[in-house]
Amino acid sequence: MVKRFHSALASKMQAKQFVSLAILAAAAALTASSAAWAASKPAAAQPQYAGYDKPYSEADVPAGPLGDSIKHGYFIVTQTKKALPNNVGNAMYCTACHQDNGQKPFAAPFVGLPAIFPQFNKRDGKIITLQDRINGCFKRSMNGKALDTAGQDMTDIVAYMNFLSRGVPLGTELNGRGFVVVSKPAQPEDAARGKLVYEAKCSMCHAADGQGMKAGDNYIFPPLWGANSYNDGAGMAQVDKAVRFIKHNMPKNAPDSLTEQEAWDVAKYIDSQPRPHFEKEKQQ
Numbered sequence: 442m443v444k445r446f447h448s449a450l451a452s453k454m455q456a457k458q459f460v461s462l463a464i465l466a467a468a469a470a471l472t473a474s475s476a477a478w479a480a481s482k483p484a485a486a487q488p489q490y491a492g493y494d495k496p497y498s499e500a501d502v503p504a505g506p507l508g509d510s511i512k513h514g515y516f517i518v519t520q521t522k523k524a525l526p527n528n529v530g531n532a533m534y535c536t537a538c539h540q541d542n543g544q545k546p547f548a549a550p551f552v553g554l555p556a557i558f559p560q561f562n563k564r565d566g567k568i569i570t571l572q573d574r575i576n577g578c579f580k581r582s583m584n585g586k587a588l589d590t591a592g593q594d595m596t597d598i599v600a601y602m603n604f605l606s607r608g609v610p611l612g613t614e615l616n617g618r619g620f621v622v623v624s625k626p627a628q629p630e631d632a633a634r635g636k637l638v639y640e641a642k643c644s645m646c647h648a649a650d651g652q653g654m655k656a657g658d659n660y661i662f663p664p665l666w667g668a669n670s671y672n673d674g675a676g677m678a679q680v681d682k683a684v685r686f687i688k689h690n691m692p693k694n695a696p697d698s699l700t701e702q703e704a705w706d707v708a709k710y711i712d713s714q715p716r717p718h719f720e721k722e723k724q725q
């Protein structure tokens with residue numbers, strides 16, 4: 442009798458235990474399947490940027506030769522022309538486009554890039570290194586000359602990008618890479634309409650003639666066209682890329698305030714203005 446009671450209790454407890462084990466197992470299965478689901482989503486859709494966007498501060502840079510390299514990399518990307526006058530053929534600086542020292546999500550951030558290069562590049566039709574990709578911007582966005590990929594300056598730029606990317610697991614593509622997606626406009630983009638957008642919402646900073654504004658030697662508002670701007674081989678010179686930068690990042694004092702139509706029109710206007718020509722032969 443006692444024994445039976447015990448065994449009844451035991452089996453009741455076992456049943457209870459079974460139920461909670463079953464709940465645990467179900468929860469584990471759910472977790473496993475949602476992990477599998479997450480893994481099957483495009484990497485860019487995962488919310489992984491948070492925590493890697495601490496504003497660059499010299500105080501966080503390690504002391505010693507590696508720290509000196511990182512700090513020089515920072516100097517190059519923020520004051521490119523001053524740092525490398527022979528490699529820059531206009532007045533641009535990397536962070537004119539790669540905003541907030543290369544740390545702003547959806548302004549083609551540098552954060553996380555060392556974790557995903559080398560990778561396939563459509564424009565080149567082959568696997569390229571991070572150094573090759575940086576040189577792509579030197580030749581086109583900076584209308585200049587490629588750096589020696591094994592030289593100290595290139596190493597310093599990469600050291601800076603590595604520093605910004607500390608903690609990002611190898612192979613992880615962060616959400617916030619590149620630019621936002623902007624769908625096709627209701628009406629085809631139009632430069633004449635874009636000029637009106639430009640005059641109302643851009644010219645107060647980039648100037649009526651698109652030449653930007655300087656304080657002493659340094660631009661506070663970079664030029665958008667003309668001899669000091671990116672060349673016609675640059676990503677920004679393609680309307681469908683420029684619109685993706687502009688929609689989310691400009692006007693700088695009111696980002697995301699343009700309608701999609703306004704963003705397309707103003708991108709078309711800017712990119713129909715004169716700018717240096719990219720000569721492929723000269724570069725290779």
Ligand code: HEC
Nearest residue numbers: 533534535537538549574575578579582618619671676677
């Ligand atoms: C005029 C704007 C502009 C300037 C200036 C510029 N870039 Fe870029 N950069 C871009 C655009 C636009 C892209 C993305 C192009 C694309 O999607 O094909 C890009 C892409 C990149 C990438 C690859 C990003 C990725 O997610 O794969 C790197 C690395 C890069 N730039 C480095 C630099 C460096 C270093 C400098 C300065 C020497 C620089 N860029 C100057 C506009 C610019």
Ligand code: HEC
Nearest residue numbers: 537538540642643646661662663664665691692693694707
């Ligand atoms: C309040 C000032 C301000 C306004 C208004 C403004 N910009 Fe900018 N823009 C900047 C600054 C400053 C940068 C450099 C990046 C940075 O510091 O964030 C920049 C960078 C850019 C760049 C990339 C660098 C280059 O020179 O090509 C483009 C393109 C651009 N702006 C387009 C526009 C367009 C289009 C508008 C209007 C819809 C606009 N901006 C309005 C301040 C402004």
